[in-house]
Amino acid sequence: MENTPKVITRREFIAQFCRGAGLLVAGTTIGSLVGRTDASGMVWQLDPDKCTQCGNCATACVLNPSAVKVVHEHSRCGYCELCFGYYLDQRPDNQEAAENVRCPTDAIKRLYVEEPYYQYTIDEAKCIGCGLCVKGCQAFGNGSLILQARHDRCLNCNQCSIAVQCPAQAWRRVPASEPYLLRSPRKAQEGAEPTDMTPATGGAQA
């Protein structure tokens, strides 16, 4: 018995052959994936140049409240006393009363800087990403308020459910190393001298 070579049935042979082929395919896939692998991968982001502030970002996200928040690019902001993002367009006698504020959740903080400038900052904990302020700012202001997926909240679903419902096809996958699509270069915000501060124009990272 010891001398007889191990008999391989036809079925085993085919199985071995297929297993080898499977390993080969797996190896090839690994090989070709290595070239395509970006260690950090891709994340979803909203292109502010395509965004129409339809409001879907607030409702379509799997998170409630949405992972999309308003981001304020201060270097583009005009620091207007009567901000179109902050106040409703039509309000009697330019009143600054609270009922004339656009934001439904009081997520924008208005802070007096000096005459006639006011600073507007976003309280992300309150922001629901409805984009009402963005709509006002895009329509009448400098467009310094934009909607962005905040990656500390975003689950990075494989198929973003907001992207599916976006009427403007503004959502796309971007490299995780550059996860935001801000309009102005970030270095412009890092406390440059206010006198030589020129707001970035057309700095869209298209």
Next chain:
Amino acid sequence: MIALLLVLGLLWPALGIAAENFPPPEFSWNYQFPQTPVPGPRPPLLAWIDMAVLAAMLVMAAWAVYRTRSRSHLFVLAAFGVAYFGFWRKGCVCAVGSIQNVALSFTDPTYGVSLAVAVFFLLPLLGALFYGRIFCAAACPLGALQDVVLLRPLRVPKWLDSSLSLLPWIYLGGAVLFAVMGSDFIICRYDPFILFYRLGGTPLMLAIGTAVVLLAVFVGRPYCRYACPYGALLGLCGRVSWRRVKLTYGECINCHLCANACPFGAISPPTAEPGSVSRREGRRRLGLLIALFPLLLAAGGFLGRFSSPLLAKVDPTVRLADLVFLQEKGLVQEPTLATEAFARQGRPAQELYQQAAAIHRKYELGGTLMGVWLGLIFGARMIRLSIRRHRAEYDIDQAACVTCGRCFDVCPVERQRRGTLTSE
């Protein structure tokens, strides 16, 4: 005045959004612009932990299936899988969905698959090549969820089971097609369980998810068997796996208890004595099927090519182009959000039509290949069904077996071997 502003506001996007209506403020003091916070995505370390957890779970699952042969060990692993990959990681990215990421990366040069996605795609497949579908039993949050709600398993008739088990292959073809076209990730979009993990979803998905879970109470793992594209791949690997799940290491006494215990129809009884079916008749049928195979592929390809305009409608750009066209022709009056957004971008409609036409052309090839794929699936299944195989004892279909371990616990030979057989 306000009307004028409104008109201007509507025009600006068309003129390029960089319009700055108000000059930058000129502060009298050294005012510092507040930093715009840009929190980064998940740190890579967490992705490494995910990969390590997956690898560890596969190793433990192989151990539970082949060494301890314990259903309860597998159940604990599955519960952990539901907790970790399901509720903690919210089910994304999973091995099932990773098919699409890998497929997309082969056609879109700008798309990079993250290491974690590549590992989630490959590791369970490699596991299946060596140990069968251990991933399904232990680490898959979708499978485990169906497994724990399976209370009253009904037997699916063989003919129905055999026909429905073609669906995963069709789903796989569709998912790969729409992924490589960059149109949609349909596996993720129509994942029936993800809303339980995220505790939220659209009403449609809530309805589908509830229906599938209710079905899973009576039919063992309906999604895994009749929908899961990754399960189809795993089954293919499991069919030729190095180690094969065995009912018992003892001698089968043909008691049928295991086949009764398997809710997934993966255990086949012994066949009738050889010679009961005419060998010549079988050979003739097989020869005919093999001869018809190329015809089937060609017919599939033709049908696929024919139906490619329908397939292309999955692409959002094509759908938008159709809408814009209908509106331009005055067939649809009501503007939609999508057509309004397109109008605001100020691009000529011709450009959109050209884009859509290019996508249609890509789908002509894609649809043809999809049709050939369908022909291949049907042909291969018919050929396999016509090959009879002799079984002297109860045997596990390694492609269908999800290694849940239910049969180990009922096999009397196995229980005797393990010393858990008690006289009743």
